[in-house]
Amino acid sequence: MAEETAVIGHPVVRLSEVGKGFDGTTVLDDISLDVPQRQFIALVGPSGAGKSTLLRLVNGMHVPDSGTVATLGENPATCSRGRLRALRARVGFVFQQFGLVGRLSALENVLMGSLATLRLPRYGVMSYPRALRIRAVEHLDRVGLADRRFQRCDTLSGGQQQRVAVARTLLQSPELILADEPVASLDPAASVLVLDILRRISAEDGISVVCSLHQIEYALATADRVVALRGGRLVLDEPAADLTAGRLREIYDTAGDGDD
Template identity: 60%
Template sequence: MNHIVEIDSLVKTYGETRACDGVALTVNAGELVALVGPSGSGKSTLLRHLNGLARPDSGSVRVLGVDLATARGRGLRALRRRVGMVFQQFNLIGRLTVLENVLTGALGRDPLPRYGIVTWPKADRAAAIEHLDRVGLADRAYQRADSLSGGQQQRVAIARMLMQRPELVLADEPVASLDPESAAQVMDLLFRICLEDRLTVVCSLHQIDLALAWTRRVVGLRDGRVVLDQPTAALDQERLRRVYVPAAPVAVGAGA
């Protein structure tokens, strides 16, 4: 089995709080995994360990074969080029055009200074337009990013992530700031593209209905611990809601 993520006995403490408390998790190539749980359960902290933004106090984290506890400098940068991120707040540069924002996804492999669209290689510009077409925004390529709606901006962020050519996609509450209709559209787009491109996805979500609708496996976290790990097909909303209730026992099962 091709393991993209391998976490064993991960512990991360902030002050008196154990954000991750002995977490063990394996994610295989091509899996679409949702992390669910209440605020403070450790979802974002776990994601931050997967691209080296956080380092474990103890335990091990390996991503794409790289040990994140020891990766530094060039090795860490090389890994991050292989890991795409989709954020809750889009993180676009509002004054730049949509196309320029998508092109920044290529900076990890081509870090030369760029001053305007014409300074990018023609192949990169063509690829950026293609990615915008996939998210339905090719006609907005030369529009300022901050003139778009929230859902449109998140679609630009997805195109930027694709420009990076990632093997693993991390999405941290990617639709939390969107209305229900836009959230459904963005989730459908994100997971359809990742399925088409055979990308591995680990996505933190608060909305359990979205986790059930779009992911293939659900990992529930509470108080920094894994309390649920099941194929989505074996779950329903009631079982997922119990992840959010401290007094309710939830058995950990084998992942898909």
């Protein structure tokens, strides 16, 4: 019961009446949202609804024009450069385009997830501490790619590359994972595999995940909770188990405005 109280009382993310615009166009308008510990949230909505902007506010890549953002107890907008760097080390970010170095092996790409905690530049797998190399292989094993650890990333399929990116994020030991359209460029089989891995990590490690998705079916199948944006406004926030595909499709009837 004490753990339940902690989950409810101390969200890992809290947005309070947040607004954000670019070049005179409102992208997010009066958004209030709490993300509890250990929850997988699917963030859905049409292109331009503000999903990517919301994730970047949580990570401190953008600063709100109004309202406040609290991420793991810190306000990214008021953090010093050093504190913001430390905060981002606690927040994993999985991008649509993977962000890997193609000419390097899967293992070395995963090891790069530790660079924020290391003092000196690293060149080659063996320049990393042995303990980190062991952990990196363990995380590749968790995403089903330990046997590909020495393979160049540019020779892997898109789904395999995204799984390497997830393993790299895990090496950070994140307390929160943000995923921005992580399966948008993948085929259905690879998409399901990547989302299943993220879901399993959330459940096994107790890590909150906020994952923006366009695919309604994936959101319903994967998430504990679905949050929908349209035109920069929060228009739905309900447990996934209470929703139907038909209700979610209504969110897409009217395209949103602003950057996504």
